[in-house]
Amino acid sequence: VNNSIVDDGEQKTVQGIMDVSPSSTMELLTLLPPPHQHGPIVIVSSYSDFSSLAHGPRGCEATRAMRTYRLNISDGSLTTLSLVAEGAMVNPAFLRRHPTLPVIYSCEESVSEDGVVRALKVDGMTGALHEHGLSQSAGGTSTCYLTIHKSGRRMLLVNYWCSTICTMALLSDGKLGSLLSIYDPKEGRRMNITADKHVNHSRNDAAAQAERQGDPHSHAIVLEPTMGMVAYVPDLGMDLIRQFFFDEESGKVTPCGTIISGMKTDGLRLGPRYLEFHSDLPVCYVVNELSSQVAVFHYDHSVAASIAQAFARATSEKEKTKIQLGCQPTLTLIQVVTTVPEAFPREMNTCGRVTIHPSGDFVVTSNRGHDSVAVHRIHRTSKPTGILTLAGIFHTRGQTPRHFQFDRSGQWLIVANQDSNTCAVFNFNCSTGQIGYTGNTYSCPSPNFVCVW
DSSP: OOOOEEEOSSOEEETTTTOOOHHHHHHHHHHSOOGGGSSOEEEEEEOOOGGGSSSOOOSOOOSSOEEEEEEOTTTOOEEEEEEOOTTSOSOEEEEEEOSSSSEEEEEEOOSSSEEEEEEEEEOTTTOOEEEOSOOEEEEEESEEEEEEOTTSSEEEEEETTTOOEEEEEEOTTSOEEEEEEEEOTTTTOOOSSOTTSOOOTTOOSHHHHHHHTSSOOBOOOEEOTTTSOEEEEEETTTTEEEEEEEOTTTOOEEEEEEEEOSOOOTTOOOOEEEEEEOSSSSEEEEEETTTTEEEEEEEOHHHHHHHHHHHHHOOSHHHHHHHHHHOOOSEEEEEEEESSOTTSOGGGOEEEEEEEOTTSSEEEEEEETTTEEEEEEEETTSSSTTEEEEEEEEEOSSSOEEEEEEOTTSSEEEEEEGGGTEEEEEEEOTTTOOEEEEEEEEEOSSEEEEEEO
16 A cells, blocks of 8 residues: 655645545444443442432432443443343342453341342443352441452441441452451440331431431541551441451451541531542542531541551560550541532432542532532642532432442543432533533433442
8 A cells, every 4th residue: 555645736635545435334343343332331320229228319219220331431321231120129229340351249238137249240242240159248238349469358337227248258250258257346235226127218307317326337448549457437327437457367357446537517417428529639528418528538548558667576365455456547538518509408318429530630429409510620739739619519410319339530420310210421621620511311210329340
């Protein structure tokens, strides 16, 4: 092929490359796979039995509790690929990708029975989900969060209702192993609130808050990003972040301090729900569900390292007890920002998810009640580092945005609007943090979690 540039006096073409007839162009286009056969897979889980939940969804119960879509990255549209069988699972409410294998893990919520953790293999071509090995008991009730250690050998999980914190083995093929340890922050004490009578968590008035905070309620477990040896558990019931040393080999978590999850003002309860570390800044962001706030914490790696080293050197339980009493907090509060407009009644809103945008430049939080996502810009060079300023608050085109997820590019945002039985897709401006509705909304009963493969 002659690739030389030819100047015909009016335009320049590349001979043998640019000379493509319309018919040839059409033939090339027909060779491209249809949109539903390429692009990211989106997995959405749904509530299927409201009677066994610790809260009260107002949408429709799903008969098929998990489905997959294909995201078209050219226009943000979704194509349904698969649904699990009717009754295959009950109230799956959290999904976690395996770091290297085509496997996702789900956990199921129930206030009356121990949760179930499942491993599901993802077919990247068809979007089908297949059971991958045997399911396992989660060691407690209302299982709500899964974390995989960076080694890929351990899964840490929390059970919201009974507050237990557990570790499960992961096998090399991604299948679930057995439970290795269970830690109970209540230390065996009975709960004040019973499973057969509890407040609807859609409420956020003073009475509802008092009941929700009658007992410890572990809502997440996150490992610090450098060593994976210090774990943090937001306790929604106690307004605390519990700090633990994590021993990977035994799977045990050992308490080593607590941190108030924010700043209490005007009598507001905090209700810490989730936290997330920045990938390259020494900062951690905590969403306080009941106060509709994000708290910004400085993370001190040197303190975390000293805790890990002290426990590694300990040779007796007596030494470990001494270390526990002397541990310093690794997180220091530096800022608190609101997620809803200043005059909006806090009793009409609770926060859902908080995450850091793939660019690392924004913190994004969902508001259930105000029905919006709040976007805050991260200031990398601020003093102190990681301070937030508001970029905007955007309606989610549905009710109760319990969860949302970005694709890897950060340009597409999929929101699960739990109580309007819809998933909506938005485009995200990675420069300004502005969100625009694509016009794409899809019917999905009581969606509660979005995972992008």
